[in-house]
Amino acid sequence: MLLLAVDTATPAVTVALHDGSSVVAKTTRIDARRHGELLLPLVDTTLRDAGLKLDAVTDLVVGVGPGPYTGLRVGLATAETFGFALGVPVHGLCTLDALAYASEVEGPFAVATDARRKEVYWARYDDPRTRITEPAVDRPADLADRLAGLPVVGAGALLYPEAFPDARGPEHVSAAALASLAAERLAAGGEGFLAPLPLYLRRPDAQVPKNYKVVTPK
Amino acid sequence: MNLTSGIDEPLVLGIETSCDETGVGIVRGTTLLADAVASSVDTHARFGGVVPEIASRAHLEAMVPTIERALKEAGIAAADLDGIAVTAGPGLAGALLVGTTAAKAYAYALGKPLYGVNHLASHICVDQLEHGKLPEPTMALLVSGGHSSLLLAPDITSDVRPMGATIDDAAGEAFDKIARVLNLGFPGGPVIDRLAKEGDPRAIAFPRGLTGSRDPAYDFSFSGLKTSVARWIEARRNAGEEVPVRDVAASFQEAVVDVLTKKAVRACKDQGVDHLMIGGGVAANSRLRALAAERCERAGIRLRVPRPGLCTDNGAMVAALGAEMVARNRPASDWDLSADSSLPVTEPHVPGHGHTHSHDHVHEISKDNLYS
């Protein structure tokens, strides 16, 4: 088994290879604006580090967000195209789940990433492997009461300490965590994956024009 | 990836996602093998124009299924491809990004060279699929919802020169806006073309933009025309009269295609070019095709207009230019190829960093003038 995991739902452009027992190579770059340029060279670097070629990959794992759309689509388009070209399955995982998995929090907690526009993408967890709410997008101030007393993991928490006083790391998502979680789930029978489709959570900004603007001066 | 000599009839797959069409085409040299297109135009219709985020979402959904469809249609194996071409720009940034990302992943997975190419040069090169090799130089009039340009291409893979362009609205944009004033829906081009056939093109004398003796010879302007048509319609409405929609459509359309064809023919004559290529979505307009044919014939210019399906955005045009890149042994793009929403028309493709290119200066100038 060789899993290739990618995630571009946050400023972390992150790639990892997992052979079923451990992560064999990983690369991450933090850059919120260049997902499209960075991802494929990082895949190439990661494969070289492991001394492997893409055609050795048996499964693709992709973070489906939620996350800012433009970057998010880079990971999905890459994973889906690889999956098609190689004829191997593409497994989706919620990006927040990778942060939860990488956290070392015991007991209930939440994960929050930056959703821009002064909002966060978030979800609640019973433990690092168990998400108990659907991912959602809200203002930090509106979450402060609901998540009061809970540790909150991720850049979205660290960004708004007034709303999340018990903010914790890791700040960024890593594909290594995504790959490890996926390897566990595949070994356990392959349950718990999402379709490789983006979790946008917001409708596109688009307004139906009311009428055309009259040009004749009054 | 380093081809030492060009391939005669390269088999190339092209991906186009610069606006609202997800296009995947496959060509062998100048022969079209597949042209699969998935359009999100219906989703945009109620917004009266293309909504970038909606287009980007639709591209991601349609990408792999459209590649699959094109391969099936062409009856070829992906392993036999000589290269993957993709629109690197100009266009909508988020939309371009889906196509370039998929193209890079596909080329990498197949171990094929990648060619990031220019959307406008592709609109010209697509004519090779219909009328064979382009003459050199080619004079091209590109008209669509996003661009209106006169281009001179001595070599479509390396040398495309802007002669003129719209200084305000694109021609297709003017069609969309007038259709909206007339409550005809979006997109405006096809419905205005249809109604105009039953109207009198001489009924109303709408202005011809930038046709004065001191105006730039090859630039276009459609904003004044648009305002003038809207005012004319509003005056009728305010007077409680019925608007003669067919005559308005015909007279408006005539004003647009009159200027386009006159300037294009003049450019050919001035430059001593005996061929004119017309491409882009508006090239599907029946009156533009008819008037261009008439005026070219009179001027002794051979007109080349691809069939309407190849004029609108599609993947075949990208594959056609990609095949020319392979045939002429142009350097491939790098894996960090990025989408460039304002890629200058003077850059037919985006070669890898290992290759010097002498257009840096031109790049800056055209970026400001033409497609910013």
Ligand SMILES: [Zn+2]
């Ligand atoms: Zn176009």
